Amino acid sequence: MLIKPRTLSGFKDRLPQDALRKEDIITTLMQTFRSFGYAPIETPHLEYAEILLNQGGEEIKKELYRFQDHGERDVALRFDLTVPLARFASQYKQELGLPFKRYAIGNVFRGERAQAGRYREFTQCDFDFIGSTSINSDAEIIQVIHDSLKALGIERFTISINNRKIMNGLCAHLGLESQTESLLRIIDKKDKIGDEKLKEELEKLEVGSEAVDSVLQFVAQNGTDRAFLEQVKSSAYNDLMREGIDELIHAFAILESCIDSDCLHFDFSIARGLGYYTGMVYETRLTDCPGIGSVSSGGRYDNLTQTFDKEPLPGVGASIGLDRLLAALDQLGDTPTTSTPATALLTLMDAAHAPEIYRIASQIRQAGIALETYPAPDKMKKQLSYANKKGFAYAIFAGESELESRTLTLKNLITGEQKEQVSLEVAITTLAEERS
Amino acid sequence: MLIKPRTLSGFKDRLPQDALRKEDIITTLMQTFRSFGYAPIETPHLEYAEILLNQGGEEIKKELYRFQDHGERDVALRFDLTVPLARFASQYKQELGLPFKRYAIGNVFRGERAQAGRYREFTQCDFDFIGSTSINSDAEIIQVIHDSLKALGIERFTISINNRKIMNGLCAHLGLESQTESLLRIIDKKDKIGDEKLKEELEKLEVGSEAVDSVLQFVAQNGTDRAFLEQVKSSAYNDLMREGIDELIHAFAILESCIDSDCLHFDFSIARGLGYYTGMVYETRLTDCPGIGSVSSGGRYDNLTQTFDKEPLPGVGASIGLDRLLAALDQLGDTPTTSTPATALLTLMDAAHAPEIYRIASQIRQAGIALETYPAPDKMKKQLSYANKKGFAYAIFAGESELESRTLTLKNLITGEQKEQVSLEVAITTLAEERS
Numbered sequence: 001m002l003i004k005p006r007t008l009s010g011f012k013d014r015l016p017q018d019a020l021r022k023e024d025i026i027t028t029l030m031q032t033f034r035s036f037g038y039a040p041i042e043t044p045h046l047e048y049a050e051i052l053l054n055q056g057g058e059e060i061k062k063e064l065y066r067f068q069d070h071g072e073r074d075v076a077l078r079f080d081l082t083v084p085l086a087r088f089a090s091q092y093k094q095e096l097g098l099p100f101k102r103y104a105i106g107n108v109f110r111g112e113r114a115q116a117g118r119y120r121e122f123t124q125c126d127f128d129f130i131g132s133t134s135i136n137s138d139a140e141i142i143q144v145i146h147d148s149l150k151a152l153g154i155e156r157f158t159i160s161i162n163n164r165k166i167m168n169g170l171c172a173h174l175g176l177e178s179q180t181e182s183l184l185r186i187i188d189k190k191d192k193i194g195d196e197k198l199k200e201e202l203e204k205l206e207v208g209s210e211a212v213d214s215v216l217q218f219v220a221q222n223g224t225d226r227a228f229l230e231q232v233k234s235s236a237y238n239d240l241m242r243e244g245i246d247e248l249i250h251a252f253a254i255l256e257s258c259i260d261s262d263c264l265h266f267d268f269s270i271a272r273g274l275g276y277y278t279g280m281v282y283e284t285r286l287t288d289c290p291g292i293g294s295v296s297s298g299g300r301y302d303n304l305t306q307t308f309d310k311e312p313l314p315g316v317g318a319s320i321g322l323d324r325l326l327a328a329l330d331q332l333g334d335t336p337t338t339s340t341p342a343t344a345l346l347t348l349m350d351a352a353h354a355p356e357i358y359r360i361a362s363q364i365r366q367a368g369i370a371l372e373t374y375p376a377p378d379k380m381k382k383q384l385s386y387a388n389k390k391g392f393a394y395a396i397f398a399g400e401s402e403l404e405s406r407t408l409t410l411k412n413l414i415t416g417e418q419k420e421q422v423s424l425e426v427a428i429t430t431l432a433e434e435r436s
Numbered sequence: 437m438l439i440k441p442r443t444l445s446g447f448k449d450r451l452p453q454d455a456l457r458k459e460d461i462i463t464t465l466m467q468t469f470r471s472f473g474y475a476p477i478e479t480p481h482l483e484y485a486e487i488l489l490n491q492g493g494e495e496i497k498k499e500l501y502r503f504q505d506h507g508e509r510d511v512a513l514r515f516d517l518t519v520p521l522a523r524f525a526s527q528y529k530q531e532l533g534l535p536f537k538r539y540a541i542g543n544v545f546r547g548e549r550a551q552a553g554r555y556r557e558f559t560q561c562d563f564d565f566i567g568s569t570s571i572n573s574d575a576e577i578i579q580v581i582h583d584s585l586k587a588l589g590i591e592r593f594t595i596s597i598n599n600r601k602i603m604n605g606l607c608a609h610l611g612l613e614s615q616t617e618s619l620l621r622i623i624d625k626k627d628k629i630g631d632e633k634l635k636e637e638l639e640k641l642e643v644g645s646e647a648v649d650s651v652l653q654f655v656a657q658n659g660t661d662r663a664f665l666e667q668v669k670s671s672a673y674n675d676l677m678r679e680g681i682d683e684l685i686h687a688f689a690i691l692e693s694c695i696d697s698d699c700l701h702f703d704f705s706i707a708r709g710l711g712y713y714t715g716m717v718y719e720t721r722l723t724d725c726p727g728i729g730s731v732s733s734g735g736r737y738d739n740l741t742q743t744f745d746k747e748p749l750p751g752v753g754a755s756i757g758l759d760r761l762l763a764a765l766d767q768l769g770d771t772p773t774t775s776t777p778a779t780a781l782l783t784l785m786d787a788a789h790a791p792e793i794y795r796i797a798s799q800i801r802q803a804g805i806a807l808e809t810y811p812a813p814d815k816m817k818k819q820l821s822y823a824n825k826k827g828f829a830y831a832i833f834a835g836e837s838e839l840e841s842r843t844l845t846l847k848n849l850i851t852g853e854q855k856e857q858v859s860l861e862v863a864i865t866t867l868a869e870e871r872s
Contacts, residue, residue, distance in 0.1 A: 003490055005527040005744040007480055008511060013524055015531060016475035016538065023466070023476050030459070034777035035801050037808025039452035040459050044443055044557050045481060045543060046501070046513075054439055065482070067503030070547040075444060077482075088449055091441040095451065097825050099811060102452065107481060111506040121480050134811040136790050143794070147801075257791035258798035308441040341470035354572050355693035358579070362694035365471050365583075372473025375535060375570040389533050 010112070010120035016339035017391075022123075022326060025152060026105055029125055029320060032148045033103040036140065038127050041102045043084040045109075049076040051087050054307040063110040077109040081126045082304075082317075089130055090308035098131030105322075117327065128317030130304065135247050138280045138300055138316050139254035145284055145296045145318055146259040152325070153334075156287035157295075159263055160222075161251075162270035163280045164299070165244030166236075170218055173237035174211045187219055188271035195220075219269040226252055229266060247280060278302040279316070289328040296320045338391025342370040343431050344410075345387040349399040351377045356403055360424070367428045371396075388413055393434045396427065446548070446556035452775035453827075458559075458762060461588060462541055465561055465756060468584045469539040472576065474563050477538045479520040481545075485512040487523050490743040499546040513545040517562045518740075518753075525566055526744035534567030541758075553763065564753030566740065571683050574716045574736055574752050575690035581720055581732045581754055582695040588761070589770075592723035593731075595699055596658075597687075598706035599716045600735070601680030602672075606654055609673035610647045623655055624707035631656075658703040662688055665702060683716060714738040718754070725764040732756045774827030778806040779867050780846075781823040785835040787813045792839055796860070803864045807832075824849055829870045832863065 007013055014022060030040070049066050053076075066076040078084050081104045089100065105125045112118055127144060129137040142159055149157055167187075171180040186201045193201070195216070202212045221232060226249060233245040248266060255261055272281040279300030286295060298318025305313045329335075346361050348354065361373045372392070374383045387395045397409040407421040410430060422430070443449060450458060466476070485502050489512075502512040514520050517540045525536065541561045548554055563580055565573040578595055585593055603623075607616040622637045629637070631652070638648045657668060662685060669681040684702060691697055708717040715736030722731060734754025741749045765771075782797050784790065797809045808828070810819045816833075823831045833845040843857040846866060858866070 002745065003486055003743050005487070005523045005741075006484070008482060008484060008505070008509065009507070011480040011482060013480070013528070014476075014478035015528060016477055019476040019478045022478070027463070035806045037776050037778035037781075037806065039775060039777055040450075040455040041452060042450035042455045042458070044447040044449070046444060046447060046545070046557065048442070048444060050439055051441070063506075065503075065505065067501075069444070069501065070499075071445070073444065087441045092449070092451060097822065099822075101808070109482070121482065129811070132811040136784070136794070136809070137811040139794070140809065140811070143798075253791050254794050257795040305441075307439050309438065339475060340473050341475055342473035345473075348572070355689050358572070358575070358690050359693040362579075370471045370473065372537070373572070373576065375565070375568040375573040375576070386533065386535075 008120070010114045010118075012119055012121075017336040018326075020339070020341055021329070021336045022322065025322065025325065026125070028151050029148055030103070030105065032144065032151050033127050035147075036101070036144055038101045038103045038129075038144075041085075041088060041104055042106075043078070043081075043088055043104070045077055045107070046075050047078055047084065047087070049074045052076050052078060052083050060110070063112055065109045065111055079110050080108050081106060081124050081319075082128075085126070085128060085130075086304045087308060089313060090305040093309075093313070099137070100130045101128070102130070103127040117323075119323065123322045125320040125322055126317060127319075128315055130313060130315035130317075132316075133314050135250045135280075136254060138247070139251040141298055141316050141318050142251065142255060142264075142282060143259055145282075145298070145320070146255075146263060148296070148320060149284070150260075154286060154328075157263055157284055158265045158287065159282055159284045159296075160265045160267040160270045161248060161280060161282045162266070162268055163244035163247055164277050165247065165279060166241050166268065167244075167271065169236070169238050169241030169244060170215070172240060174207070174214055176207055176211060179205055179207065183215065184271040187215070187269055190219065190269045222265060222267040222269070224262075224265055244279075251280065272297060272299055276301045276304075282318070286328050286332075289331045292324050292328045292331065294321070295324050295328060340372065340390040340392055342372040342392060343434055344369070344371045344394035344396050345383070345390070345392045346371055346373045346396045346398065347380065347383045347387075348374045348377050349380070349397065353377075353398070353403060357398060360398060360408070363424060364428060364431065367432070369428060369431045371431075384413075394431060444556070446550045446554075448555055448557075453772040454762075456775070456777055457765070457772045458758065461758065461761065462561070464587050465584055466539070466541065468580065468587050469563050471583075472537070472580055474537045474539045474565075474580075477521075477524060477540055478542075479514070479517075479524055479540070481513055481543070482511050483514055483520065483523070485510040488512050488514060488519050496546070499548055501545045501547055515546050516544050517542060517560050517755075518564075521562070521564060522740045523744060525749060526741040529745075529749070535573070536566045537564070538566070539563040555759065559758045561756040561758055562753060563755075564751055566749060566751035566753075568752075569750050571686045571716075572690060574683070575687040577734055577752050577754050578687065578691060578700075578718060579695055581718075581734070581756070582691075582699060584732070584756060585720070586696075590722060590764075593699055593720055594701045594723065595718055595720045595732075596701045596703040596706045597684060597716060597718045598702070598704055599680035599683055600713050601683065601715060602677050602704065603680075603707065605672070605674050605677030605680060606651070608676060610643070610650055612643055612647060615641055615643065619651065620707040623651070623705055626655060626705040655705040658701060658705070660698075660701055680715075687716065708733060708735055712737045712740075715752070722764050722768075725767045728760050728764045728767065730757070731760050731764060776808065776826040776828055778808040778828060779870055780805070780807045780830035780832050781819070781826070781828045782807055782809045782832045782834065783816065783819045783823075784810045784813050785816070785833065789813075789834070789839060793834060796834060796844070799860060800864060800867065803868070805864060805867045807867075820849075830867060 060079050064076045069075045107121050107123050109121050190198050229249050236242045277299040281299035283294035284296040300316040302314050303312040304315050361371055364371045395411045408427045409420045410422050411418045496515050500512045505511045543557050543559050545557050626634050665685050672678045713735040717735035719730035720732040736752040738750050739748040740751050797807055800807045831847045844863045845856045846858050847854045
């Protein structure tokens with residue numbers, strides 16, 4: 001009996017044209033991370049459930065893919081790359097030395113309710129700067145976000161920045177220390193729910209209308225430059241708020257010197273839901289895809305490894321949401337048109353020519369050009385229809401007369417233009433131009 | 437209470453220096469696969485158990501990581517990349533079109549008994565040419581193996597080739613059709629168990645001593661050129677054997693034209709354990725690491741998708757064993773010495789210089805050089821000790837006097853040589869030379 005070929009609900013395959021683009025994006029991101037000295041690390045997809053559970057919230061516990069392995073160990077698939085990093089950093093801290101800068105690009109698993117655009121297995125791209133408390137490292141993480149998006153050809157985006165210290169200072173001033181987390185969780189939704197609903201939600205906390213007004217007024221503030229930060233600082237309620245603002249001023253001074261600082265935006269409504277952030281936090285939105293949400297978020301945490309180690313280990317890091325980024329590129333009309341990584345298809349006109357054809361293919365490849373050889377002497381119409389379907393830029397013909405004269409015929413499949421009696425050298429130059 | 441940071445038995449982490457090398461190898465392999473027109477595809481790590489079970493043997497069933505998910509579905513982690521490819525090829529055959537050439541590099545899971553050098557999660561690199569019955573595509577897969585190893589800098593290796601048709605023809609001649617699989621399984625062990633033990637095992641099949649002698653004699657044959665193949669052909673017992681030998685002759689003619697054919701070796705003791713092979717099969721051994729076993733194996737299969745589809749889908753493919761390859765590189769003394777992807781460390785001498793330093797770093801990076809900035813004005817001894825530990829080639833200093841004169845001081849950390857008053861341009865040239 002035949003089995004119906006299908007994937008699990010919430011899981012997806014990628015066909016060549018999607019997978020090619022995703023792989024190209026990952027390569028660009030890796031190069032960017034590496035250019036700053038971030039090194040890759042690798043941890044298993046499967047861990048002791050105990051390792052993962054202790055740092056995940058209630059939500060995560062429900063969504064964890066957890067089971068007993070062959071040795072009756074309680075194991076689970078990782079739900080993010082941060083908890084494995086914490087485990088890794090504690091386990092190897094002697095060998096690694098500090099500071100330690102790593103990136104990790106890998107799949108994580110969450111048994112969420114199935115919904116459009118959300119997958120139960122998805123790819124995360126994380127980069128973290130561990131063991132430094134210097135604001136320079138916070139600035140660098142923001143610079144990496146900036147350089148990564150630029151390297152991907154994305155020009156219009158905003159990195160919105162806040163500092164937990166400012167928010168904690170505000171809460172302290174209002175006597176709301178014990179409610180800081182609930183407060184931040186509500187503020188985090190501002191963008192989604194709007195100001196009116198935000199007010200309603202804050203009122204439910206029963207902190208008094210004066211506090212609600214103060215919070216609403218404060219989180220409505222935003223600006224793009226040092227002058228704005230200085231002005232907020234001058235009216236800050238306490239030292240903790242001033243410390244937080246000074247950190248932003250410091251980071252801004254660095255970032256102004258090394259990135260297009262027009263993309264920076266200070267916004268006190270940026271809260272980041274996650275509990276472990278303790279300093280600067282940020283989110284990144286693409287100007288032309290507002291509906292997609294943040295494509296890169298991150299921040300500073302005081303103690304990454306607290307469940308594994310008594311000694312605190314501070315750090316700062318961010319994550320690029322690859323699936324969102326791919327969705328954004330689709331929205332921006334940057335849809336891939338080819339499902340082949342090769343520039344040209346070398347056709348096969350006569351079975352007896354195969355050794356010659358394979359030799360020519362090899363010579364073109366040695367010049368750095370990706371080239372596919374059609375494997376059988378099928379009708380030329382069939383070979384060309386294959387070439388067009390896959391999206392090759394060129395078809396190359398080498399029949400009897402070409403082989404005799406040691407030339408090639410090149411057909412540009414986009415313009416339809418055909419050049420005959422092209423030498424191998426000229427063919428290589430033409431193909432190399434196409435590729436770039 | 438603290439949790440002990442640890443991985444599951446049989447699973448492993450990769451620290452930066454290992455992960456860097458593995459990532460570099462994967463990049464090289466991807467480039468090689470792409471240069472032939474193979475495109476990446478992606479399938480989930482998790483599948484319906486039913487999908488995986490039907491193509492795996494008994495051994496695989498025992499080793500499968502299988503469990504119930506949140507929706508009480510019977511699911512399992514993939515144990516190879518071939519069964520998901522079969523599922524994928526059946527599911528999307530209309531969209532994909534034929535021939536279809538794909539590669540996939542990903543992790544697979546097998547709950548094997550833990551033993552040295554064997555892991556329960558490991559990385560496979562597969563490439564397959566689907567939908568063509570042409571021997572040209574068999575030759576191409578062997579060419580990809582050859583070009584991949586050469587691209588990795590491995591010069592000395594042997595690709596041993598056989599053809600199942602020859603072996604099936606031999607079994608038919610001896611009247612052993614029904615025992616072909618057991619026979620091949622025994623022959624496959626020849627290398628491991630030696631000739632004497634091979635004879636003993638064959639005798640256990642109770643096929644008669646004449647048959648045993650014929651088999652022993654036949655599988656002892658091997659050679660490296662067309663003349664050898666022609667000679668075997670002249671004494672072949674039947675058409676099936678001749679057909680198998682003709683395929684080898686055809687493939688050899690192609691390969692002679694496009695690779696260093698000295699690495700090819702025809703060996704009738706190569707059987708490949710897997711049941712699904714039906715034509716040419718091959719294994720690849722590194723001359724200088726005989727103990728490591730085959731680093732790349734593959735062959736032709738007549739029907740990849742038989743559990744999913746009535747219509748047969750032929751193909752040919754191979755797999756590169758990344759973990760074995762890494763072990764081999766270790767044995768060959770090619771051990772990585774750096775744990776940073778960056779060429780240089782730009783030190784920080786004064787906190788107030790940070791914006792200047794980050795600007796310079798950014799300029800050097802824009803020239804294509806990977807450079808890390810030390811995040812805090814720690815004692816220079818500490819910064820240099822960090823640079824040496826990580827394995828940077830250069831440390832760069834930019835203190836008061838350098839910033840004033842717009843120059844840099846470069847210290848080669850390998851030779852100890854220090855150059856002062858170097859312009860940014862010269863610094864970039866020096867660092868670019870180091871990198872290449």
